[in-house]
Amino acid sequence: MTSPSELYQSVILDHNRAPRNFRLMPEASGHGQGYNPLCGDQLTVWLKQDGDRITDVSFQGSGCAISKAAASMMTTVVKGKTRAEAAAIFDSYHRMVTGLGGLADDLPPKLAIFAGVREFPARVKCATLAWHALKAAMQEGGKAGGR
Amino acid sequence: MTGGAAMNTPVARDALDVGRVRRDFPFLRARINDHPVVYLDSAATAQRPRAVVDAESDFALLEYANVHRGVHTLSQRATARYDQARERVRGFVNATDASEIVFTAGTTAAINLVARSYARPVLRSGDEILLTEMEHHSNIVPWQIVAQEAGATIRVVPVTDAGELDLDQAARLIGPRTRVVAVTHVSNVLGTVNPIRSVADLAHAAGAVLLVDGAQAVPHRRVDVLALGCDFYAASAHKMYGPNGVGFLWGRRELLEAMPPWQGGGGMIEVVSFEGTSFAPPPARFEAGTPPITQAIGFAAAIEYLEALGWEAIERHEATLVAEATRRLAGIPGVRLIGTAADRVGVVSFVVEGIHPHDVGTVLDLAGVAVRASHHCAQPLMRRFGVSGTVRASFGVYNTLEELDVLVAGLHEARRVFGG
Numbered sequence: 001m002t003s004p005s006e007l008y009q010s011v012i013l014d015h016n017r018a019p020r021n022f023r024l025m026p027e028a029s030g031h032g033q034g035y036n037p038l039c040g041d042q043l044t045v046w047l048k049q050d051g052d053r054i055t056d057v058s059f060q061g062s063g064c065a066i067s068k069a070a071a072s073m074m075t076t077v078v079k080g081k082t083r084a085e086a087a088a089i090f091d092s093y094h095r096m097v098t099g100l101g102g103l104a105d106d107l108p109p110k111l112a113i114f115a116g117v118r119e120f121p122a123r124v125k126c127a128t129l130a131w132h133a134l135k136a137a138m139q140e141g142g143k144a145g146g147r
Numbered sequence: 148m149t150g151g152a153a154m155n156t157p158v159a160r161d162a163l164d165v166g167r168v169r170r171d172f173p174f175l176r177a178r179i180n181d182h183p184v185v186y187l188d189s190a191a192t193a194q195r196p197r198a199v200v201d202a203e204s205d206f207a208l209l210e211y212a213n214v215h216r217g218v219h220t221l222s223q224r225a226t227a228r229y230d231q232a233r234e235r236v237r238g239f240v241n242a243t244d245a246s247e248i249v250f251t252a253g254t255t256a257a258i259n260l261v262a263r264s265y266a267r268p269v270l271r272s273g274d275e276i277l278l279t280e281m282e283h284h285s286n287i288v289p290w291q292i293v294a295q296e297a298g299a300t301i302r303v304v305p306v307t308d309a310g311e312l313d314l315d316q317a318a319r320l321i322g323p324r325t326r327v328v329a330v331t332h333v334s335n336v337l338g339t340v341n342p343i344r345s346v347a348d349l350a351h352a353a354g355a356v357l358l359v360d361g362a363q364a365v366p367h368r369r370v371d372v373l374a375l376g377c378d379f380y381a382a383s384a385h386k387m388y389g390p391n392g393v394g395f396l397w398g399r400r401e402l403l404e405a406m407p408p409w410q411g412g413g414g415m416i417e418v419v420s421f422e423g424t425s426f427a428p429p430p431a432r433f434e435a436g437t438p439p440i441t442q443a444i445g446f447a448a449a450i451e452y453l454e455a456l457g458w459e460a461i462e463r464h465e466a467t468l469v470a471e472a473t474r475r476l477a478g479i480p481g482v483r484l485i486g487t488a489a490d491r492v493g494v495v496s497f498v499v500e501g502i503h504p505h506d507v508g509t510v511l512d513l514a515g516v517a518v519r520a521s522h523h524c525a526q527p528l529m530r531r532f533g534v535s536g537t538v539r540a541s542f543g544v545y546n547t548l549e550e551l552d553v554l555v556a557g558l559h560e561a562r563r564v565f566g567g
Contacts, residue, residue, distance in 0.1 A: 008506070013565065039521050040535050
């Protein structure tokens with residue numbers, strides 16, 4: 001990759017500028033925190049669940065374009081999914097951004113715009129911070145530092 | 148112009164020959180993302196000239212042995228080289244005696260040594276340690292640990308909007324309970340050169356000792372610990388074109404002599420028995436175990452290299468780079484400089500409106516430009532300036548004005564990508 005626009009695609013820039021579901025959720029049934037000690041970025045993910053299904057999800061925090069867009073996109077993807085489905089999507093997504101796997105069948109197509117992250121090992125944490133926080137939120141009130 | 152006139156131009160005579168300097172650093176031939184590398188991260192760690200690596204490798208391949216251990220010739224030679232390295236550091240900081248130089252793993256280890264070995268035994272509940280808002284975490288956390296153990300309090304000198312220490316506040320904060328003042332010589336984020344002499348006078352008037360974190364000062368200026376008037380001075384070799392894994396603590400002899408060891412082991416004793424052990428005098432008392440011998444020899448070579456370039460020439464070259472970087476960055480729309488102190492060296496920190504420092508760093512990286520984009524291990528200072536992090540370009544002897552062009556072009560590219 002030689003051009004910044006291959007990483008910073010227009011959809012990522014759009015989600016960075018106008019993140020979806022960027023709000024507090026006082027009535028949440030669970031929340032999780034993501035913190036990246038390398039850059040000081042932090043975000044909180046809230047969710048509401050009906051049985052096994054995620055009925056609402058939101059986030060707030062500060063971060064780079066990759067972490068903000070990844071969080072925003074995540075909220076639009078996992079809403080309405082079961083916990084197991086969300087966990088499976090994270091697994092496929094994680095394999096894609098770390099370069100361990102390609103575009104898996106169960107990966108929602110719109111997450112494919114983050115495929116460029118695999119060229120930037122230092123940014124994998126940014127792309128997965130919200131997902132780790134989601135995982136903690138699904139386990140209720142945990143704290144995720146990312147990996 | 149005649150030859151005679153040219154010879155009378157002092158700038159020309161003393162100027163750094165950057166082209167020649169660059170040939171000493173093979174690293175600069177690297178290409179990053181299909182671009183020639185533009186290394187603007189020397190404040191994190193500086194590249195090494197061939198002379199330093201040669202000194203290390205010659206010693207390791209041909210002369211290596213442990214120090215202070217054997218009667219055999221090689222060990223005696225290694226000991227002599229290690230002692231020469233210590234003497235080289237003594238000369239560099241203008242210390243009175245080489246026994247005041249303790250080799251450590253780096254600045255962090257040197258600060259921890261003083262916190263553990265000087266501060267901890269003298270600290271009583273209610274005592275105070277005075278730090279500043281611009282300290283690196285390595286000059287905060289060691290003090291917090293011993294303060295907590297002793298029931299002492301940490302107090303903090305604020306930083307002005309320009310990025311300078313508020314000396315009036317410092318004078319008010321230093322009092323009869325202050326035992327230690329710890330301050331950085333040069334800020335790793337702002338580049339501010341602090342008025343160490345004034346801080347030393349304030350500390351000594353209150354009966355406190357002053358430790359100076361010199362990590363960011365040593366690559367840029369000749370250090371004179373006697374003129375600075377401090378009691379401890381800590382720095383690392385890798386910030387000044389030397390090897391990583393070695394640094395030094397300079398301490399006033401009477402202070403070092405009164406301090407207990409901070410680590411036990413071989414090389415730091417006089418007599419050991421299970422009933423008790425008597426300790427060697429400084430500096431051996433603080434160098435338990437096999438020290439970083441090869442690195443110390445590389446460190447001495449780095450000091451030699453810088454002295455051969457000439458400190459005045461280095462200062463003048465870097466002042467031009469910092470002034471020009473400041474002027475050109477300030478001219479880019481949306482760029483805000485963090486730290487505008489009158490006396491500044493080495494680094495320029497900034498934020499770009501609407502673009503996170505990490506993203507600026509990635510766009511620059513794609514153009515071959517290495518900068519640091521983070522909180523720079525100075526989170527309290529980031530909070531002071533209301534930012535989560537900054538982009539930091541730092542300069543060394545091998546950087547050129549042409550490289551600033553690449554930096555500036557990269558920032559315009561970042562603004563274009565992010566629609567600025």
